[in-house]
Amino acid sequence: MPPKNNNPFFATGDKVVVNTTHTTKSQIVVWKGTKxxxxxxxxxxxxxxVHFYNVKLPNGTMIQGIEEEYLDDDVPAE
Known part of the structure; x- marks a missing residue:
């Protein structure tokens, strides 16, 4: 069995988007309107x-302690 990858999925400076499939109702209030x-x-x-991220929203708001599952790659829609 291969060793578990313990490295964070995202790195400092990465641009990400909200993973809406894992976002709770209370978190939607925070993310709402984030463009x-x-x-x-x-x-x-x-x-x-288990990784956590401090992120900066486009409006400059800083949010601390966001779990990895709530973020997603910035993958262009096809």
Missing amino acids: GKIEVVHTSQSMPG
Whole structure:
């Protein structure tokens, strides 16, 4: 069995978007109206394989402690 990858999926400076399939109702209030790309400004790890991110919204608002599952790659729609 290959070793588990414990590296963060996103890196500082990455541009990401909200993963709406994992977003709760209370989080939708925070993300609502967020247009443009979200910038990852810091990554941290609470335990192996569990990563948290501090992000900056396009309007300049900083949000701390966002779990990896709530963010998604900025993949252009086809």
